[in-house]
Amino acid sequence: MKFSLEWLKYFLETEASVAEVSAALNRVGLEVEGIEDPADRLAGFTVAEVLTARPHPDADKLQVLTVSTGNGDALQVVCGAPNARAGMKGVLGLPGAKVPANGLELRKSAIRGVESNGMMCSTRELELGDDHAGIIELPDDAPVGASFAEYHGSSPVFDVAITPNRPDCMGVEGIARDLAAAGLGTFKPFAAEAVAGTFACPIEIRTDDPEGCPAFYGRVVRGVTNGSSPEWMQQRLIAAGQRPISALVDITNYMMLAFGRPAHAYDLAKLNGAVVARRAKDGEQVLALNEKTYTLDSEMTVIADDSGVHDIAGIMGGEHSGVYEKTTDVLLEIAYFDPERIGQTGRKLGLASDARTRFERGVDPAFLDDGLEILTALILRICGGEASEVVRAGSPPSEPTVVAYDPALAEKLGGVAISEDEQRATLAALDFEVTADWQVTAPLRRHDIEGPADIVEEVVRIHGLDNIESVALPRTDGVARPTATSEQVMERRVRRAAAAAGLNEAVTWSFISEKEAAAVAPRDHWPWVLENPISEDLKVMRPSLLPGLLSAVQRNLDRGAQSVRLFEIGRRYLADGEHPTLVCVLAGERAARSWQGGKAQDFDAYDAKAICLELLEAAGAPVGNLMVMGEAGDVYHPGQSATLRLGPKKQIASFGMIHPATLKAFDIDVPVAAVGIHLDAIPAKKGGGAFARTAYAPPALQSVVRDFAFLLDAGVPAGDLLRAVNGADKTNIVDARVFDDFRGTGVPEGKKSLAIEVTLQPREESYKEADLKAISDAIVASAAKVGAELRG
Numbered sequence: 001m002k003f004s005l006e007w008l009k010y011f012l013e014t015e016a017s018v019a020e021v022s023a024a025l026n027r028v029g030l031e032v033e034g035i036e037d038p039a040d041r042l043a044g045f046t047v048a049e050v051l052t053a054r055p056h057p058d059a060d061k062l063q064v065l066t067v068s069t070g071n072g073d074a075l076q077v078v079c080g081a082p083n084a085r086a087g088m089k090g091v092l093g094l095p096g097a098k099v100p101a102n103g104l105e106l107r108k109s110a111i112r113g114v115e116s117n118g119m120m121c122s123t124r125e126l127e128l129g130d131d132h133a134g135i136i137e138l139p140d141d142a143p144v145g146a147s148f149a150e151y152h153g154s155s156p157v158f159d160v161a162i163t164p165n166r167p168d169c170m171g172v173e174g175i176a177r178d179l180a181a182a183g184l185g186t187f188k189p190f191a192a193e194a195v196a197g198t199f200a201c202p203i204e205i206r207t208d209d210p211e212g213c214p215a216f217y218g219r220v221v222r223g224v225t226n227g228s229s230p231e232w233m234q235q236r237l238i239a240a241g242q243r244p245i246s247a248l249v250d251i252t253n254y255m256m257l258a259f260g261r262p263a264h265a266y267d268l269a270k271l272n273g274a275v276v277a278r279r280a281k282d283g284e285q286v287l288a289l290n291e292k293t294y295t296l297d298s299e300m301t302v303i304a305d306d307s308g309v310h311d312i313a314g315i316m317g318g319e320h321s322g323v324y325e326k327t328t329d330v331l332l333e334i335a336y337f338d339p340e341r342i343g344q345t346g347r348k349l350g351l352a353s354d355a356r357t358r359f360e361r362g363v364d365p366a367f368l369d370d371g372l373e374i375l376t377a378l379i380l381r382i383c384g385g386e387a388s389e390v391v392r393a394g395s396p397p398s399e400p401t402v403v404a405y406d407p408a409l410a411e412k413l414g415g416v417a418i419s420e421d422e423q424r425a426t427l428a429a430l431d432f433e434v435t436a437d438w439q440v441t442a443p444l445r446r447h448d449i450e451g452p453a454d455i456v457e458e459v460v461r462i463h464g465l466d467n468i469e470s471v472a473l474p475r476t477d478g479v480a481r482p483t484a485t486s487e488q489v490m491e492r493r494v495r496r497a498a499a500a501a502g503l504n505e506a507v508t509w510s511f512i513s514e515k516e517a518a519a520v521a522p523r524d525h526w527p528w529v530l531e532n533p534i535s536e537d538l539k540v541m542r543p544s545l546l547p548g549l550l551s552a553v554q555r556n557l558d559r560g561a562q563s564v565r566l567f568e569i570g571r572r573y574l575a576d577g578e579h580p581t582l583v584c585v586l587a588g589e590r591a592a593r594s595w596q597g598g599k600a601q602d603f604d605a606y607d608a609k610a611i612c613l614e615l616l617e618a619a620g621a622p623v624g625n626l627m628v629m630g631e632a633g634d635v636y637h638p639g640q641s642a643t644l645r646l647g648p649k650k651q652i653a654s655f656g657m658i659h660p661a662t663l664k665a666f667d668i669d670v671p672v673a674a675v676g677i678h679l680d681a682i683p684a685k686k687g688g689g690a691f692a693r694t695a696y697a698p699p700a701l702q703s704v705v706r707d708f709a710f711l712l713d714a715g716v717p718a719g720d721l722l723r724a725v726n727g728a729d730k731t732n733i734v735d736a737r738v739f740d741d742f743r744g745t746g747v748p749e750g751k752k753s754l755a756i757e758v759t760l761q762p763r764e765e766s767y768k769e770a771d772l773k774a775i776s777d778a779i780v781a782s783a784a785k786v787g788a789e790l791r792g
Contacts, residue, residue: 001162001175001240002158002160002239002240003172003239003240004158004235004239005156005157006155006239007240007258008158010172011172011173012180012186012188013185013186013187014179014184015185016184018035018037018156021179021184024182024184025175027182027464027465028181028461028462028464028465029163029166029465030162030178031161032160032161033160034158035159036156036157038154038157038239041100042100042148042149043097043149045091046069046094046145047070047091047146047147049068050065050066050067050086050090052066052086053086056078056111057113058113058114059111063084064076064079065120069092069145070145075118076116077092078112078116079120082133083135083137089139090135090136091138092120093106093121094117097118099121100125100126100127101127106119120136122135123136127238129234130244153235167361168364168445168446169260172259173189174260174445178430180429182462190258192369192371192373192377193373194373195387197219197387197389197390198387198388199389200389201389201390202220202268203218203271203275204273204274204275204391205217205391205393207277207335207394208276208279209277212277212313213277213335213394214336214338214365214395214396214397215365215392215393215396216333216335217334217369217393218331218332218333218391219331219332219376220330220331220387221330221376221383221388222268222388223328224330225247225328225385226247226323226328227246227325227383228244229244229246229250230382233251234250236258237257242257246325247383248379248383251265251375251378251383252264254378255371256358259374260364261367262314262354262359262363264303264332265332266317266331267321267324267329269328270320270321273306273307275303275304275331275333277313278301280297280298280301280309281296282297283296284308284309286302286308286311286318287320288317288319289319294349294351296312297348299344299345300344300345301338301341301345312351313337313345314335314337315345315349315353315355316351316353316355330379332379334375335368339361339362339447342356342359361447362447363445364443364444365397365444368392368396372390397444401441401446401449401450402440402442403440403441403454403455404438405440405455406452407423407438410423414457414459415471416468416469418459418460418463427440427455427458429462432446487679490619491580493620494582494677497614498582498615501614503565503567503584503611504566506548506549508549508551509542510541510570510573512537512540512548513536513540516540516665517542519662520543520547520662521543526542527575528573543572543574544635544676545568546585546662546674546676547666548568549583550658550672553587553666553668554668557670561588563587565584565586566584566585567584569581569582579678579679580679581678581679582619582677583674583675583676583677584608584612585658585673586607586673587603587671587672588603589601590602590604590607602670602671603671604640605640605642605656607673608656608657608675609655609656612644612653615675620682621652622646624723624726625646625723626645626652627646627648627720628644628719629642629644629648630643632655632656633654634659634662636658637658637660640657641654641655642654642655642656652678652681652682653675654675656673699761699762701763702762702766703761704759704760706757706758707739707758708755708776708780708783708790709790710754710789710790710791711751711791712754712786712789713750716786716788718741721738721786722737722738725758725779725783727782728775728778728782729779731763732762732775734759734760735758737756738754738755739756739757741753741755753791760775
């Protein structure tokens with residue numbers, strides 16, 4: 001909510017500076033989001049007098065003005081305004097000033113060959129109104145040479161965030177009340193004076209929906225003149241972000257912003273019969289003031305007459321009965337609407353408004369009479385006319401909330417000791433009534449007060465939230481025990497490892513469409529289907545994380561990404577429950593084209609396998625014991641995919657290239673490699689985790705490297721041979737890796753030659769030749785178990 005300092009001082013007698021007001025607002029829980037001083041935007045604009053005006057020699061619609069700024073010098077200015085004339089006073093923008101409306105910096109220039117030293121400004125250019133028909137005309141007593149910002153009386157504007165539980169501060173008066181209670185000044189409540197009606201109200205007013213509209217008050221004012229609102233009112237509305245429209249409309253907006261009370265004015269000539277608050281009929285329509293037509297239902301409250309609906313109650317008025325410049329008789333309406341009904345209606349229609357914001361949070365039900373009197377008085381003062389008697393249909397809620405309160409709770413719940421006298425004074429300043437035994441009665445406008453904790457909040461925030469000492473929470477002695485579960489710790493390690501490998505984390509929907517689910521799993525593998533989804537695209541609980549990631553790949557490739565590397569840790573949902581899973585996708589270029597490597601290189605299955613093993617190791621899986629087996633399923637490309645298992649039946653992960661048919665289902669036309677790790681299938685490590693790593697103790701003796709070349713069937717996986725070699729002597733062999741795969745001249749058909757580098761680590765003494773021979777013999781013997789023989 002925005003308001004000017006000048007407007008605030010209308011309700012608060014204070015000499016506080018802008019900084020002091022801002023600090024006090026934050027202190028009582030009304031967060032200041034910004035402060036803007038319009039005077040800063042009007043810097044460089046001055047009050048000037050036009051001395052002479054003559055036609056431009058080369059332009060029919062331009063004039064050449066001689067303008068005085070009061071310092072004895074006359075400036076030449078080219079102007080196209082039709083009202084520019086000698087003897088008038090206006091606003092001159094000097095070179096260097098920036099026009100608020102468009103940010104244009106004024107400079108000395110030549111217009112059609114004639115020098116111009118600035119610009120005479122209109123109200124629209126200075127964002128002081130919508131008039132652009134001519135330049136601003138100031139009164140004859142305007143001081144020539146004075147800063148226009150000072151002459152105009154610009155006031156700093158506060159932008160304050162009002163929390164939903166404080167509808168009483170949705171008006172400037174309510175904010176002033178809080179600041180006065182906090183000691184920033186003296187509150188000046190606006191005294192509403194009764195306006196006597198001079199004739200009976202000529203129109204029937206009633207409420208036929210006491211649940212949605214418990215109270216509906218109104219009166220007629222006839223003989224009004226709907227011109228422009230006064231300058232003081234326009235300035236306050238502009239400061240609040242409202243555009244002045246006409247006197248009648250501006251007055252109702254002023255009521256809402258000043259007192260937090262929306263009201264409405266109808267053109268009496270456009271009404272037919274009784275004006276009634278009632279339930280809408282299913283299918284009824286109304287053309288609202290925003291020029292949109294809304295279809296209503298029977299759960300909504302409307303204001304209607306015999307002709308039909310004129311107003312979506314508490315949210316927005318209708319176009320058909322709105323006031324305009326020729327309106328002479330108006331019906332003023334002020335009502336209390338049920339907050340829940342207003343919220344439901346607004347959400348159904350997708351319609352937001354300032355009135356809805358206030359009504360759905362709860363306005364002051366005790367302000368109906370005073371509000372109508374203030375509204376009437378403003379109209380009679382500004383627009384003239386005479387008022388009818390008031391018609392009151394229904395009655396607003398009048399039962400206040402009474403809370404049994406213990407003043408000791410301020411320290412217990414709020415963390416600050418506040419004397420009982422100060423608490424009583426604070427509550428009294430906020431219009432709470434407090435009995436001797438601390439029975440606290442909240443004002444009707446405070447819908448947020450429900451129990452003792454709410455009273456504590458009031459006294460603590462007025463005392464000052466910044467006065468609450470920061471105190472550390474109590475903790476037990478000793479080192480705090482870890483709170484994360486072993487599964488959470490594993491997911492954190494894997495997440496860090498994936499990010500370190502160059503992958504970007506994605507978070508996709510847990511719900512996918514039936515089409516996406518069918519692309520990655522048969523129908524019987526996705527049993528969790530919603531009967532009433534919010535969207536058909538979010539109907540199935542995902543049996544795999546691949547659809548979300550492949551959709552993300554497709555979006556990124558469509559937007560020009562050359563390489564996409566994504567991973568996600570989430571849950572997939574199968575018949576036996578949910579399973580934590582890690583999925584990675586690699587699409588596009590693995591390496592960009594270069595003069596060294598030639599054309600760009602795409603990802604392949606080996607890239608997927610490398611990342612899969614790296615992440616499994618980070619997860620604590622026994623990577624050395626894993627077996628590479630079989631195809632990974634229909635989602636993957638046959639011959640370019642595999643699974644990693646702990647035994648034939650315990651699958652830990654899958655990796656490989658995605659099948660072209662699967663890619664086609666997601667409109668992807670580049671190869672995609674993928675990794676899927678079943679985190680819940682990784683066996684937990686035995687024993688508890690340690691807080692610190694073991695001390696680094698490098699071996700004292702030099703390691704020994706030996707190379708072996710084995711001849712074996714081409715269909716035997718290299719991993720089987722590596723496991724056999726590693727198992728030959730677990731005491732001495734610390735590593736084994738394949739460094740060559742040869743098939744060709746010298747190798748029989750159907751065979752392959754695998755060269756393996758074996759690292760041996762002596763323990764207590766260096767190897768002797770006999771030791772190395774024994775180890776080598778054990779390696780050759782173990783390799784023979786998978787059909788491998790030492791190549792001669």
